Amino acid sequence: MSRDASLVTFDVAGQWYALPVEAVVEVATGASLTRVPGGGDGLAGVTSWRGRTIPVFRLEGDLKPADAAPDLECRVLILRDPGPCALRIDRPGEILREWTPVVVEGRTGPNADAFTRDADRTIRVLDPNEVVATAGGAAGEGTI
């Protein structure tokens, strides 16, 4: 990921995350969520967005179990890639126009710099494709 890219920050269950701003179409508050029975832990449900039905994924740290009572409304980030889909969040943060990756000792490879710091917060920088692949992989028929 280019370090010149601005980041959209958001909070899920007390942990701050960030996604490249170009991967995010909009932050939608009050999105109605419909649970998908059998959708698995990674899938919070589906919602309507611009006349389409799109999946709403949840992050690994979003610990709300799949069979808990559904949120009637929630905040979501609408993601552009890898296709229109949404990510459930608790609250959006500011946009980081400049950021410096945190080098984690001993970590190498493409995700070695997937953290940054802003004020007192450590922010995990996500790859939208990985987020969807991970959440989508946790979804499916697993819970039935």
Next chain:
Amino acid sequence: MDKFAQLKNEFLQETEETLGELQRDLDAIRSAAECPAAEVLGRAFRATHSLKGSAGMFGLDLLSGVAHAMESILEDLRDAEEAVAPETVDLLDQGHELLWSLVAGESRGDAAPDSRAEAYIRDARERSAAAAPSAQQVVDALHETTHDIRLRLAEASLAGQTVALVVASPERPADDLRAAILDWGELCAELPPSADDPCLRWFAVSSDSLFGLLKRVAPLGAEAYGDEFDAAVRLAQELAPEAAASSEARSEAPPEEPLAAAPKAPPVAAPEAPPAATVETSPETPAEVRAEADSGLDVARTRPAAVTRTAFLRVPLERVDKLMGDLGDLMQAKLGLDNAAEEILEAAPHRVARTQARQSLRALDRRIRQLQDRVLEVRMVSIEPIFQKAERTLRETCRQVGKSAELVTHGSRLELDKGVADALTEPLAHLIRNAVDHGLETPEERRRAGKPEAGTIRLAAYADGTWTVVEIADDGAGVDFERVAAKAKERGLFAADARPAESDLLEVLFHPGFSVRDAATEVSGRGVGLDAVRRALQAIGGQLDCESDTRGTTFRLRLPGSLAMAQALEVELGPEAYFLPLTNVTAVGSIAPSALERLGADEVCLDGPTARRVFDLASLFGLPPVPRDRERIPAVTLRARSESVVFLVDRLGRRKDIVVRPLGLLLPPVAGIVGSTERGDGRTVLLLDPLARVPAGGGSLTREVAP
């Protein structure tokens, strides 16, 4: 999508239509007792010729090669003017099947090297020394150009210019040839000699004739080819909007002369020709309308070929679906307006005004529904191409298994939803293969049974209410129930001492991995088949049943009328609402908990002498079960295969027309969730197909109990 990719997509769509027409001609060639009509052979030849050239322009080498091989065969037939040997028609059929397969692969974007196509082309080259070298040379040379050059050639063709390939051996005077070509027109590309073709080659365009070019280059020992660009001309006319919009070159064309591609269609006398914008006839694409408007030419006078075409507009299905979705949103907004208006009208003091407002709302409702019907009509396509493909599958399978069969079709004029049609093609092909391989006896067996050696497969389509029904019936000896029972017991599907009913044994045929064959053949016996077919149909809300006796076996496919709209029943499970497709619903009501009892592993309710299986719809989808501590539990009965199944729900809602939205590719597939829709309040509601989650069980689906 770039322009070239867009043109290629359009070309592939058009090729599907061309192949449908070609199939009809091949059928006519096969059935001709003597020499096929020259018109039919000519049409088939031109189709393959055009396909070869167009495919070459898009770099689709295999497609072009197979078309070229077929073209060579057809050219020989045309020249021979005699009856066609069956094996020659088989060869054409094989080529046609390969073309379908290659086009389908390209359309899906997963085109892969096809060894069958390569072998077909290789064999054809060896077989036909008489293949036209000039045609192949042009196609090969086109492959070596960039897409910009091909686009330039297409534009020139569209503008009525002559497009030519000049070929000369390397020892010829290249500079002199270059000068001669430049004297004739514009030199578009010069191809360097290659290992495959050591010749000097130039593409050129000019307003002058090909003869003019030949006069200049022939004395220098070169040849010029121009007639192989028909396909490019046609393609450019239909598909190159920018080129079409360029009116400069066209305005130079003599008004009495049709453009280069026009002679393919019969001319229309100018006085009778209707204007291009009439309903009956029109130019082929909007681009042509623009171009003609720009040029200011009298279309009827200058474009006789174009105005004889029926008015069609090719639109991507996605756009129709978006329109349908917008209409659904409009309907939802209208529902919201109804609710708000009713409150306001209740308080309105004037009765006349109230009545008028309600009438207007009802009229608006009718108009929106009419509009939805119109859009649904746009999605409807003929089932005929699917039947044609079935016929090819039949012939190919007969060849593979050494049987002979005739396909008798009924209802080929029926139309069905495009989405349903797409989902039907492969399952139907599988059932045809199954009918030939398993349903029909061998010719010897049939002879011994006093039957004609050739079997008959009947393929029929008809409408049944909102369903489209397709039947595939063979006149074989029927399912060997004893053999099926033995195999099923071997696999532990029944107890060794069980005496399963014939209906249960038919259900076993749909069991994953089940096959009566001991060894797999080229066609079947791998145990991958009927269950996959049934699942594919269930995925679109369809059903697959089978019946069999000693007169043969019939598979019956019940398909939804539309994938875009559905009549649905709203039900509630806990706090959430869901829709069930109404097409499957046979009864809605309630059941007293005391009427439910256990019968083996199943929960059932009694309906006269029959016990129906009962499922808690919520539990079936992993949700908290429907509460039973009440006098009566709401229930919905759905028709499934050979039984009716009862589903318990929390609450029954109203019947509604819904616009079905696909769930999208990113959503992991969940069995039994077939789509979604949006309610008036903006919430997404899932469309369920509970039958997809009902276990078939190892025993009887409908249990007869003592009265």
